[in-house]
Amino acid sequence: MTEDARDEVDRLVAAWRTERPDLDVEPLQVLSRVSRLAKHLDRARRAAFAEHDLEPWEFDVLTALRRAGKPYELSPGALLRATLVTSGTMTNRIDRLAQAGHVRRRPDPEDRRGVLVSLTETGLARVDAAFSDLLRREHDLLSGLGPTDQRALASLLRTLLAPFDSP
């Protein structure tokens, strides 16, 4: 071993090199860390939203509407594309958000198959507060990296994501 293990993934990669010396396990250095970091981030999000009585899935939908700008209204189809979930999941989410009073549903006047979902006043207030809180925590999570490193990291990740977004 030419270098010490400095995090859990280094240990994981070292173990694989011993057990499967025939394989090139370099990709794990990047992708295992991506998975693990996403998992930790999920936990941080859950903690942040709990203070505002929101579940992560509620936040995801409400922010998509918030980001759309006035009148904070999108179709379920647009919402599921924004959140990467299936249509059945989105129906269920909208049902529960409507019941909680955070969103409203109305028929799309231009397409009788369609529906439009919009934020209520309480939904708007809730998501704005939770979002500020989330950004504060994300900022802390990134405090180990300077601005230059953060930009470099974002840029590298963008390259990896490009194939998924463009087609």
Added chain:
Amino acid sequence: MTEDARDEVDRLVAAWRTERPDLDVEPLQVLSRVSRLAKHLDRARRAAFAEHDLEPWEFDVLTALRRAGKPYELSPGALLRATLVTSGTMTNRIDRLAQAGHVRRRPDPEDRRGVLVSLTETGLARVDAAFSDLLRREHDLLSGLGPTDQRALASLLRTLLAPFDSP
């Protein structure tokens, strides 16, 4: 807007800057990409494992055992720490893996509270095949970056993960 949106997260950040110009949304440039990439990676994993009749959760447990080296045996506690799931989940996973014939359970001779879980021959063969396949796909997924960039990316991610692994 000083720069063009080049991926979905660029668009997301641009939307936030318009809607909430009072907030510093830079952290999203990194962390939203981490989340999204993890989601895409999950899908790729699911597809890779399906060819070997394995679910992602099955793979996670089996690889932890495989990585431990002969005799491919760990306690449920060690497995849940390796996979970041709760104890209830791990009990359930081991039950189903045992039923599928991929692992075996036996009492820990040194600690009567404890149990030891080990790979069967079929479990070992299955996980080795699936792992090769996964690495091939992960390699493709990273093909947009050269070796130097990959190392840089891994290093930046390690810095972010350090606080979670050390304590």
Added chain:
DNA sequence: GAGAGATATCTCGATGTCAAGACAGTACAC
């Protein structure tokens, strides 16, 4: 060696997600 607290695993109920399919409405070619 007795008791308090820690640890290891399992049980159980609630929940969010997905996949597949149903259904209504739209678009477009002919």
Added chain:
DNA sequence: GTGTACTGTCTTGACATCGAGATATCTCTC
């Protein structure tokens, strides 16, 4: 205009996960 393919939303059933709590065992201190 009619038929065919497509789109948008919702329904349903199966399933993996979590969280809280139960039980058994170990460890450490006195």
